[in-house]
Amino acid sequence: MSVTKRLVRLYPDPFREHWGTGLEAEAQDGGWRSWPNLLIGVLDMWLHPTVWPARSPAQRRGRAAVLAIAVALAGWLAEHAAAEQHSLHLPGLLRIGEMNLDVFDAVTLLGLALVAPRPRLSFGAAAAMLRQAVRRLAVPVLLGAGVVVTVHAGVGTSVPLALRLGVLGCWWIALALGAVQLCQVVAGFGADLTVPPHRGRLRLGVGILAGMFILTGAVVLGTSMVRGVPDTLSVATGAGLLVLASVCGWTLRDLRQLPATG
Amino acid sequence: MQVKDSQTLVLCALADGPVHGYAINTAIEELTGERLGPGSLYGALARLEAKGLIEPLGEQGRQRPVRLTEQGRAVLERELRSMAKVAAAGLRRLGVNPA
Numbered sequence: 001m002s003v004t005k006r007l008v009r010l011y012p013d014p015f016r017e018h019w020g021t022g023l024e025a026e027a028q029d030g031g032w033r034s035w036p037n038l039l040i041g042v043l044d045m046w047l048h049p050t051v052w053p054a055r056s057p058a059q060r061r062g063r064a065a066v067l068a069i070a071v072a073l074a075g076w077l078a079e080h081a082a083a084e085q086h087s088l089h090l091p092g093l094l095r096i097g098e099m100n101l102d103v104f105d106a107v108t109l110l111g112l113a114l115v116a117p118r119p120r121l122s123f124g125a126a127a128a129m130l131r132q133a134v135r136r137l138a139v140p141v142l143l144g145a146g147v148v149v150t151v152h153a154g155v156g157t158s159v160p161l162a163l164r165l166g167v168l169g170c171w172w173i174a175l176a177l178g179a180v181q182l183c184q185v186v187a188g189f190g191a192d193l194t195v196p197p198h199r200g201r202l203r204l205g206v207g208i209l210a211g212m213f214i215l216t217g218a219v220v221l222g223t224s225m226v227r228g229v230p231d232t233l234s235v236a237t238g239a240g241l242l243v244l245a246s247v248c249g250w251t252l253r254d255l256r257q258l259p260a261t262g
Numbered sequence: 263m264q265v266k267d268s269q270t271l272v273l274c275a276l277a278d279g280p281v282h283g284y285a286i287n288t289a290i291e292e293l294t295g296e297r298l299g300p301g302s303l304y305g306a307l308a309r310l311e312a313k314g315l316i317e318p319l320g321e322q323g324r325q326r327p328v329r330l331t332e333q334g335r336a337v338l339e340r341e342l343r344s345m346a347k348v349a350a351a352g353l354r355r356l357g358v359n360p361a
Contacts, residue, residue: 015304015308018308018318018326019283019304019307019308019326021325021326022282022283022284022304022325022326023283023300023301023304025283025284026283026284026287026300026303026304027300030297030299030300034299034300034301036299037299037300037301037302038299038300038301039301040299040301041299041300041301041302041304041305042301044301044305045305045308048309050312051305051308051309051311051312052308052312053308053311054312060312254312257309257312257313258312258313259313259314
C-alpha cells in the first residue's frame with residue numbers, strides 16, 4: 001500500500017467514506033509534496049469531529065460530546081498522575097493538593113454531566129447500553145479490581161520494588177484503558193439508544209471544561225516556575241491542560257458555526 | 263468574515279454551478295496560480311457542508327459533485343463585497359486607481 005493510501009486511511013471513517021475517493025485522487029496527483037498537507041488534514045479532522053459528514057446536526061453534537069468526554073478524561077488522568085507524583089503542591093491558596101483535586105474532580109463531573117448524551121428511557125435501550133458497556137469495560141474494570149485486591153492483600157514496602165511498580169503500572173493502564181473504552185462506549189451508542197445534548201447544554205459543558213483546564217493549567221505551570229528549577233512533569237502537565245483547553249475552545253467555535261436547527 | 267481563505271476560494275469555484283473536488287481545485291488553480299493541498303481542499307469542503315453553505319448532489323461514478331446552497335451564495339456575495347471594499351480602500355491609499 002502506498003504512503004498516500006496509508007495517510008488517507010488515517011482520516012476518520014465518516015470523512016473517508018464521503019470524501020476519500022476524491023481526496024486520494026488529489027493526493028496521488030500531488031505526490032510526496034501532498035503528504036504534509038494530508039497529515040495536517042488528518043490531525044485537523046480528528047480535532048474537529050463536528051465537521052465530519054453527518055446525517056443531522058444532532059449527530060454532529062453527539063460527536064462533539066464524545067470529544068468533550070475524551071478531553072475531560074484525559075485532563076483528569078493527567079492531573080491525577082501529576083498530583084500523585086507530589087509535584088503540584090503549593091503553599092497557601094494556590095495549593096493543588098488533595099483538597100483542590102476534589103474541586104477539580106467536581107468540576108470535571110459537572111462538565112461531563114452536561115456534555116453526556118441522555119439515555120433513552122426504555123428497557124430495551126438500557127439493556128443494549130449495559131451490554132455494550134460490559135463488553136467494553138470488563139477488561140479495565142477487572143484489571144483495576146485485581147490491583148485493588150493485590151494491594152489489600154499486602155503489596156507494601158516489604159514487597160520488591162519491581163513488583164510494586166508493576167502493580168502501579170497496571171493501575172494506570174486500567175485507568176487509561178477505561179477512559180479510552182468509555183469514549184468508545186459513548187461513541188457506539190446510536191440515536192436509538194441516546195439523545196445528544198442540546199447545543200446550549202453542550203456549549204455550557206465544554207465551556208466549563210475549558211475554563212477549568214485554563215485555570216488549572218496556568219496554576220500548574222505557575223507552580224513549576226515559582227519553585228526555581230522547573231519540574232518537567234509539572235510543565236508537561238500544565239502545557240497539556242492548556243492544549244486540552246484549546247481543543248475545548250475549537251469545539252465551542254465549531255458548535256457556534258453549526259446550523260441552529262436539528 | 264465568516265469563512266476562511268480556502269473556504270472562500272472553494273465557494274468562488276462553485277459560483278458557476280456544481281462541480282466535484284478535482285474540478286474545484288482546477289478552478290482555484292486558474293484563479294490563484296496554485297492548487298490547494300488535498301487536506302486543505304477536502305477540509306474546506308467538509309466545513310462548508312457542516313455550515314450548510316454547500317450540499318452534495320449524489321455520487322456520479324467516483325465523483326461527488328457539490329453545489330452552493332442559497333445561504334452559501336449569500337455568504338459568498340457578502341464575503342466578496344467585503345473583500346472588494348477592503349481592496350478598493352487599500353488601493354486608494356496607495357494612490358492606485360481601483361478600477
